[in-house]
Amino acid sequence: MGLSMNGVTRIFVPGDMAARALGADDVARAISRESDERGLDIRVTRNGSRGMVFHEPLVEIERDGVRYGFGAMEASDVAALFNDPDTHPKALGPVDDLDWMKRQTRLTYARCGVIDPLDLDEYEAFGGLAGLRAALKRAPQRIIDEVKASGLRGRGGAGFPTGIKWQTVHDAEARQKYIVCNADEGDSGTFADRMLMEGDPFCLIEGMAIAGLAVGATKGYIYLRSEYPDAIRMMDAATIIARQNGLLGADILGSGKTFDLEIRVGAGAYVCGEETALLNSLEGKRGVVRAKPPLPALEGFFGQPTVVNNVISLAAVPFILAEGGEAYAAHGIGRSRGTIPLQIAGNVKYGGLFEAAFGMTLGEIVNKIGGGTASGKPVRAVQVGGPLGAYFPPDLFDTPFGYEDFSSKEGLIGHAGITVFDDSVDMGRMARFAMEFCAIESCGKCTPCRIGAVRGVETIDRIRDGDAGAMALLTDLCDTMKAGSLCALGGFTPYPVMSALNHFPEDFLPEGHKEAAE
Amino acid sequence: MTILPDTSVASRVQAIVSEHADLDGPLLPILHRVQSEYGYVPESAIRPLADALNISRADVHGVVSFYHDFHTAPRGRHVVKICRAEACQARGGQALEDHIRKVLRLNWNETSSDGAITLEPVYCLGLCACGPAALIDERPVAKLTGEKVERLVREMV
Ligand SMILES: Cc1cc2nc3c(=O)[nH]c(=O)nc-3n(C[C@H](O)[C@H](O)[C@H](O)COP(=O)(O)O)c2cc1C
Ligand code: SF4
Ligand code: FES
Ligand code: FES
Numbered sequence: 030m031g032l033s034m035n036g037v038t039r040i041f042v043p044g045d046m047a048a049r050a051l052g053a054d055d056v057a058r059a060i061s062r063e064s065d066e067r068g069l070d071i072r073v074t075r076n077g078s079r080g081m082v083f084h085e086p087l088v089e090i091e092r093d094g095v096r097y098g099f100g101a102m103e104a105s106d107v108a109a110l111f112n113d114p115d116t117h118p119k120a121l122g123p124v125d126d127l128d129w130m131k132r133q134t135r136l137t138y139a140r141c142g143v144i145d146p147l148d149l150d151e152y153e154a155f156g157g158l159a160g161l162r163a164a165l166k167r168a169p170q171r172i173i174d175e176v177k178a179s180g181l182r183g184r185g186g187a188g189f190p191t192g193i194k195w196q197t198v199h200d201a202e203a204r205q206k207y208i209v210c211n212a213d214e215g216d217s218g219t220f221a222d223r224m225l226m227e228g229d230p231f232c233l234i235e236g237m238a239i240a241g242l243a244v245g246a247t248k249g250y251i252y253l254r255s256e257y258p259d260a261i262r263m264m265d266a267a268t269i270i271a272r273q274n275g276l277l278g279a280d281i282l283g284s285g286k287t288f289d290l291e292i293r294v295g296a297g298a299y300v301c302g303e304e305t306a307l308l309n310s311l312e313g314k315r316g317v318v319r320a321k322p323p324l325p326a327l328e329g330f331f332g333q334p335t336v337v338n339n340v341i342s343l344a345a346v347p348f349i350l351a352e353g354g355e356a357y358a359a360h361g362i363g364r365s366r367g368t369i370p371l372q373i374a375g376n377v378k379y380g381g382l383f384e385a386a387f388g389m390t391l392g393e394i395v396n397k398i399g400g401g402t403a404s405g406k407p408v409r410a411v412q413v414g415g416p417l418g419a420y421f422p423p424d425l426f427d428t429p430f431g432y433e434d435f436s437s438k439e440g441l442i443g444h445a446g447i448t449v450f451d452d453s454v455d456m457g458r459m460a461r462f463a464m465e466f467c468a469i470e471s472c473g474k475c476t477p478c479r480i481g482a483v484r485g486v487e488t489i490d491r492i493r494d495g496d497a498g499a500m501a502l503l504t505d506l507c508d509t510m511k512a513g514s515l516c517a518l519g520g521f522t523p524y525p526v527m528s529a530l531n532h533f534p535e536d537f538l539p540e541g542h543k544e545a546a547e
Numbered sequence: 548m549t550i551l552p553d554t555s556v557a558s559r560v561q562a563i564v565s566e567h568a569d570l571d572g573p574l575l576p577i578l579h580r581v582q583s584e585y586g587y588v589p590e591s592a593i594r595p596l597a598d599a600l601n602i603s604r605a606d607v608h609g610v611v612s613f614y615h616d617f618h619t620a621p622r623g624r625h626v627v628k629i630c631r632a633e634a635c636q637a638r639g640g641q642a643l644e645d646h647i648r649k650v651l652r653l654n655w656n657e658t659s660s661d662g663a664i665t666l667e668p669v670y671c672l673g674l675c676a677c678g679p680a681a682l683i684d685e686r687p688v689a690k691l692t693g694e695k696v697e698r699l700v701r702e703m704v
Contacts, residue, residue, distance in 0.1 A: 313574030375637030380676025
């Protein structure tokens with residue numbers, strides 16, 4: 030009995046929130062029950078996600094050091110797995126041999142989905158802590174030089190060079206400096222921060238500790254959105270383990286250096302992803318955007334010099350210190366160096382997280398990697414970069430994935446969320462939603478954003494009711510929002526609106542006129 | 548309007564504040580704790596919070612009202628948060644929203660008359676490759692259909 034499970038020592042069932050949302054807990058329970066009933070001695074690990082959301086829950090069994098995948102699994106598929114994994118209808122073969130995995134360049138996500146997220150020994154066995162050890166041997170300036178050499182730019186959206194930001198904080202004189210990790214990940218279509226925190230939390234902690242050493246900050250905060258309860262639990266647990274094992278605290282890895290961190294939970298405000306609103310929120314205030322200057326790098330948390338970096342920017346740093354900035358910069362195009370975790374989302378056949386060097390075209394990402402739409406209908410539009418990002422029609426699919434390449438097409442890569450829509454989408458409605466979202470989430474500080482977004486909704490309604498004159502009004506309104514907003518919420522909402530209007534004007538016609546235009 | 552002092556809330560709030568005494572900028576963690584204990588932030592908690600933190604009551608009100616997560620009145624025993632953001636819309640989210648509101652006979656941010664369910668919108672749960680998605684209490688669910696949501700809600704109440 031259970032002959033073909035011979036040699037299987039370990040089974041992986043993701044504990045990732047997406048896998049759980051698709052039934053992974055039931056599958057894990059069924060596996061434990063089956064294993065117990067058959068008297069097998071198999072360790073069940075709740076790993077992170079490998080990123081193939083289309084295969085979740087993706088169960089893996091390990092035999093002779095090879096991991097074989099089964100997906101998407103349901104509890105009712107489990108008995109057959111134990112009877113004969115080799116002929117299981119959901120067998121995918123060795124996971125590392127899957128095309129989707131082989132085509133990636135996994136630098137930041139090398140361990141995500143591979144290891145037990147809270148097993149520090151396993152973390153180390155798979156390359157963890159090498160970056161922090163390298164950093165501890167260097168002067169702070171040499172750490173910063175390495176990050177500069179990597180060409181790493183902020184993955185939170187604005188794309189500011191990380192090394193330069195660190196330099197500013199390093200050079201500032203102050204009694205206390207801070208590292209603040211922006212884990213607010215509010216953009217629709219994005220989940221890279223979540224997957225990393227749930228799948229490899231020590232990687233983020235290591236990156237933050239390195240940042241602390243580089244700039245002379247002994248204290249860090251992770252501002253984590255409340256919509257991610259699993260990531261909160263995981264980061265809390267990982268922080269405690271890190272502290273118990275001397276990875277955080279007054280004597281990091283026996284170096285005599287200090288760094289510790291605290292997890293803070295957001296409260297459901299999109300604008301708190303903006304770095305200065307985030308700092309206000311962290312201080313216990315309303316999440317209102319601050320005017321810049323002063324830069325947070327000089328006057329951040331409680332007026333002290335503060336690095337604010339996205340989760341992925343910080344999680345890229347351990348690799349850079351371990352392997353060298355050059356090794357990271359060897360990937361990519363132009364001024365977009367290294368890799369980017371593409372988050373392929375929406376109406377797409379193969380959705381998930383795909384880490385690749387910058388430079389693939391949008392078309393390759395959507396059609397080759399993503400496999401086109403889930404519905405099987407033609408792709409009509411792709412929103413890149415979250416709710417403030419532009420809608421791209423297939424005509425622009427030759428745009429390479431890079432910061433400058435996208436801005437030259439009136440778009441942005443943002444946090445690298447790629448949301449695919451099929452031809453049933455009503456782009457007039459999506460433009461209206463962009464304005465509605467801006468109105469709901471505005472911090473209220475500037476009129477073009479607070480009032481303009483409400484007017485935007487009304488104006489789009491007028492256009493769709495047949496008032497063609499309102500088109501010019503919408504364009505003017507967008508110009509005013511672009512020019513008169515303090516932050517990118519009001520300033521960039523015109524991107525999705527105007528791209529929808531420019532590329533899909535037919536969707537702004539009133540219902541009756543649409544057919545006539547076709 | 549004068550608010551009668553509610554001594555039990557006041558003393559509990561003071562205890563919560565002192566548990567957070569070593570934090571810098573502790574108001575959000577404190578409000579999260581108050582809300583997790585009471586289900587909302589009671590009006591009677593505002594003055595003791597303001598006093599204990601040495602800020603004005605208007606400041607506390609301002610913060611509570613700014614954030615979508617904080618509530619000033621009790622919600623249902625169960626909270627259903629449906630994602631309304633773009634990636635879920637791309638997968639049929641709009642039809643699902645309409646269906647759920649019809650079945651539950653609730654609009655956004657409304658609570659059923661028996662106090663069982665509150666329906667809330669949420670803008671992205673990071674489940675954008677497998678939408679439409681929702682959080683039912685703290686449980687994530689994805690690839691939702693009208694039928695699936697109805698079943699989940701029935702199981703819950
Ligand atoms: C409305 C708005 C929302 C934002 N949301 C986020 C977010 O959720 N996560 C993030 O890292 N950056 C977000 N940003 C960008 C931050 O302001 C900031 O640029 C970033 O955290 C800096 O880190 P980085 O250089 O590592 O990207 C947002 C900006 C705006 C204007
Ligand atoms: S643009 Fe909007 S969100 Fe940004 S600061 Fe102004 S009012 Fe606040
Ligand atoms: S007030 Fe409407 S855009 Fe300026
Ligand atoms: S858009 Fe619905 S989960 Fe992200």
